[in-house]
Amino acid sequence: MNKPLILITNDDGHDAPGIEVLTRLMMQLGDVVVVAPDGARSAQSNALTVTHPIRFKKAEQREGLLRYICTGTPTDCVKLALNEIVDHKPDLIVAGINHGSNSAINVLYSGTMGAVLEGCENGILSIGFSINNHSLEADFSIFEKFVLQIATEALKNGLPHGTCLNVNAPVGEIAGIRVARQCDGRWTKEYAKRTDPRGGSYFWLTGYFENHEPEAEDTDEWAVDHGYISVVPTKIDLTAYQALDIVRNWNL
C-alpha cells in the first residue's frame, strides 16, 4: 500500500516549534508536504488574500519531506497547496501544533482551524492540533504520542462528510482523551487601551474567556481545564437546522 500523503500547515509560521514537532510526527505516518505561512498568521480564521496576489517558494528539503513557504494565510496555504503544489489529493491535512488553545469559540478565530475547515471543505480528512500554551517554548513531548494516535485512528476510520477534528491539549500531564463538544462562552474586556506619544488612543486585543457552562463535563473547555485532550468533531455546515422551522414561521 502506498504511504498516505499528508499536507501540513499552521498559523504560527513555518519556523514555529509546533509545526516542527508535527512534521516530525507525521513523517512516521506518511509522505509529508509542508506549505506554511512565511510568518505569524494567528487569529486569521478562514481569511483569504484577495486584494493582492500571493507567492510561494520551496524551502530547504529533507528526505521524505517537501517544504514550501507561502505569503498568504493558513487557508490560502491549503488552497494553494491543493491547486498548485501537490500532484494528487492528500489523504490527510493537519494544522498546528498551534501555540495556544483553539477550544470553544476560538475555533472561529483560529487560523489553524481555518486551514482545517478548508481541508474539510475540499473533502479531505483534516485535523487541527493545538496546545493550551502560547509560549514558543511550549513542551509538546507528552502530547506527541496522542497526536500520532489520533492521526492514526483518523486515517484508519475516516470521518463523515463535512466533518473535521479540533484537538486541544492541556499543559503538563495528560489524563486521557475526551471526545467533546464546543463549549459555550465568550471573551470579555477585550481591549487594552494605550495612548501614543502624540496623544492618540490605540487598542490591543486581549481579554478573558468567560465559560458560560463551567459545570458541563462534555465540553472542550472542561476537558482541557481538567487535564484531558479534547477532540471536537467540527463541521463546515453552519446551518442551524433546528431554527429553520422557527424562521419559516416568521412573516416573510
Next chain:
Amino acid sequence: MNKPLILITNDDGHDAPGIEVLTRLMMQLGDVVVVAPDGARSAQSNALTVTHPIRFKKAEQREGLLRYICTGTPTDCVKLALNEIVDHKPDLIVAGINHGSNSAINVLYSGTMGAVLEGCENGILSIGFSINNHSLEADFSIFEKFVLQIATEALKNGLPHGTCLNVNAPVGEIAGIRVARQCDGRWTKEYAKRTDPRGGSYFWLTGYFENHEPEAEDTDEWAVDHGYISVVPTKIDLTAYQALDIVRNWNL
C-alpha cells in the same frame, strides 16, 4: 418604548454603497451606530488583528447616526464597538449590504458574516445582508423592502441562542424569500498564475463555485440562483453532534 439600538458594519469599507443603503434603511427602525473598516476587508472571515494595535475615529455625523471608522477587520469592528464605543448592548447588529454573495461555503470566508457571527457570539441578534453582485454599482433598490421586512421580523421574534441569519439576494427581480440551508459545494480552479517582469510567479485568488447538490431546492444557492432571497439560520457552535459517538468508538 425606546427605539432599538442598531450597530452596523461591513467588509467592503465604510464608504461602500451597500453600507450607505443599509444605514439609511436601519435609521427607519432605530438608533444607528456605524463602526466600519477604513477600507475593503473582503474575505476576512473572523480574522482578528492581534500583531498590531487598532484605532478608530469618529466620522462625520448625521442626525440620529453615529459613525466610526476603524483600522481593523469586520470582527474587530464589532468587538471594538461592543467594548469601547456603544454605551449599552445593541438590540441588533447588521452587516452589509455586501457586494457579492455569501451563500454556501462563502459564509466561512466572508468578513460580513464574520461580523455577524461575532455579534451572535456576544448574544446579540445579528444579520448579514449580501447581494449576488460584486459591482460597486450594484442596484439594491428591489432588495430594500425585504431588508426592512427581515430586520423587522427579527427584532419582533428574536432568534434562538447562538443563531444568526445569513441573507443573500439575487440580482434583478425578487421572486420572494426562502428560508434555506447552507448549500454543499466547493471552489475549484482557484488561482490565476501570472509572471512578474523579473520572472517570478504570483497567484491571484479566483475560481469557480461547484454546487454539489444543484437539484436540491432547499439550499441557499438554489434560492439565489432562482431569483429568491435566501435566509439561512446560521450557528456559531460548529460541533458535529452526529459525529460524537462515531469518534467515541475510535481507539482513543
